[in-house]
Amino acid sequence: MSPTRELESFLARLPKVELHLHLEGAVQPETLRELSRRKGWPRRKIAEWVSRRRQQHYRYRNFQDFLKAFGMITLLLEEPEDYALATTRLMEWLAAQNVKYAEVILSAGVVLWKRQSLEKVFEASAEAARAAGARLGMHINWIFDAIRHFGKRHVRQVLHAAARYRSQGVVAFGIGGDEVRGPAELFAEIYREARGLGLHVVAHAGEAAGAESVRHAIELLGAERIGHGLKFLAGGLVVTLNSDDPAMFGTSLENEYLQAARCFGLSREVMAELARQAARSAFLPEEDKRALVEEIDRATL
Ligand SMILES: [Zn+2]
Structure with a gap:
């Protein structure tokens, strides 16, 4: 077997944990088509949109352009059943990558x-997740994300919804969107409240603004995990690989592992350690995290 094929097959076999993945940004073109068939939308429009994105190699002119595209997908999710279908298809796709x-x-x-x-919407999605998880031998938990540039009132409303569904698998609360229009200092009190309610807290930071925004997410919000921290592996920080909005970037978690190994010449040991770091960083009880790490050990040692 060629070294490339060997690496691909090692990474395909590697049990993986995904910690930063948007349901809406993971809706694959096939699922959009499935939704459009079910609902009788003009198929041509959907097909055109999908093929335009593909022609542009999933590139976006800037972050605002990306947010617009993300918004467009969310508009296609009209009913709770649409979210349920998106959840089911996402879990099948993850299971196929050995997540x-x-x-x-x-x-x-x-x-x-x-x-x-x-x-x-959440109850339909959570129900779909339970059914798919039982069938596929994997499971997911949920993070509720608020739109930071919509302001404090909105963000607090999302927090209270997250707290209500803690017993149904909502493990964390976070914010995403435009860091410039919704700076971290606005939300320090809400994050304190979130921790008091027993939720883990995360934040998108360093995505559309620089290092200062990452620093504020940690110092002002107490964020336990940062989305988009970018390439701190050499500095010895805990780094995990995730696919974020895989359908919008034309990628998958497995592909992100492959690209990281190839672009940075990372060894199999480092790749397995990245998977272990993700397992250890999950918002799960200690024994569940240990079991995931052992599964990775068995597949790689
Ligand atoms: Zn994200």
């Missing part, structure tokens, strides 16, 4: 913005 556990981000803020019932 054993994932923390999936639901843009709860966007659901509220669309004036949909967050209760119905």
